[in-house]
Amino acid sequence: MFTGIIETIGKVIELNQDDGNLHIVVESPISNELKIDQSVSHNGVCLTVVEQNDNWHKVTAIAETLSISNLNQLNVGSLVNLERCLKVGGRLDGHMVQGHVDDVAKCIKITEEEGSWRFLFLGTDEVDRLVVHKGSICINGVSLTVTKTEDKHVEVAIIPYTFSHTNFKEIKAGDYVNIEYDILGKYIIKNIDKL
Numbered sequence: 001m002f003t004g005i006i007e008t009i010g011k012v013i014e015l016n017q018d019d020g021n022l023h024i025v026v027e028s029p030i031s032n033e034l035k036i037d038q039s040v041s042h043n044g045v046c047l048t049v050v051e052q053n054d055n056w057h058k059v060t061a062i063a064e065t066l067s068i069s070n071l072n073q074l075n076v077g078s079l080v081n082l083e084r085c086l087k088v089g090g091r092l093d094g095h096m097v098q099g100h101v102d103d104v105a106k107c108i109k110i111t112e113e114e115g116s117w118r119f120l121f122l123g124t125d126e127v128d129r130l131v132v133h134k135g136s137i138c139i140n141g142v143s144l145t146v147t148k149t150e151d152k153h154v155e156v157a158i159i160p161y162t163f164s165h166t167n168f169k170e171i172k173a174g175d176y177v178n179i180e181y182d183i184l185g186k187y188i189i190k191n192i193d194k195l
Contacts, residue, residue, distance in 0.1 A: 001086060001096065002041045004097045004136075006082065006141060006165060007084060007095045010027060010030075010031070011077065012026055012076055012079075013027045013066070014076065022060070026056060032052075037050075038085075040059065040079045040084055041141045043070060043071065043080050044069075044139070044180055045101050047059035047065075059084045068102070069178050070178050078168055079167040094136075098181075099141075104123075105179050107120070107122050107171055116159055117158040119158060121154050124151050127149060128151070131181065133147075133148065137180060138178075139178065140168070142166050
């Protein structure tokens with residue numbers, strides 16, 4: 001379980017394809033604190049640390065994960081948002097995030113607004129079913145409030161702190177981001193659909 005409050009940014013320093021799996025080596029300020037078998041969110045995707053040392057850690061994304069996330073578009077030098085799992089008794093500053101990416105969405109417009117930014121993304125039909133105005137959404141692992149949603153589009157506003165402390169500063173129009181819809185909304189829709 002995560003909160004969507006990014007701890008730090010890591011840099012991909014090595015990528016190794018192994019059949020359908022992708023081994024990702026990330027250099028980060030928290031790599032030395034990680035432990036083997038620990039869950040860490042990478043761009044919103046919960047991955048298990050399989051190796052680490054003082055400067056880097058390695059995780060593996062399987063074919064299923066690569067097929068539904070933007071991890072298959074990583075390159076050496078790519079920046080990834082990192083968050084360790086929530087400690088029991090810790091503050092839930094963002095919202096409940098599982099690290100189970102539902103989909104990707106395409107960035108179609110970025111507007112700077114006197115010190116903040118609006119990002120507009122085009123997703124799938126699920127956006128219309130699961131995203132609500134002023135609700136929560138997780139984009140590349142970042143817990144955000146929806147400022148507008150209609151016709152498969154979702155817009156979020158980014159404050160300067162989030163812009164400079166996440167990989168949102170690297171996102172350009174045409175890039176794909178990972179989307180995790182609010183878990184509460186998913187459970188509600190599933191049960192309504194059964195009625």
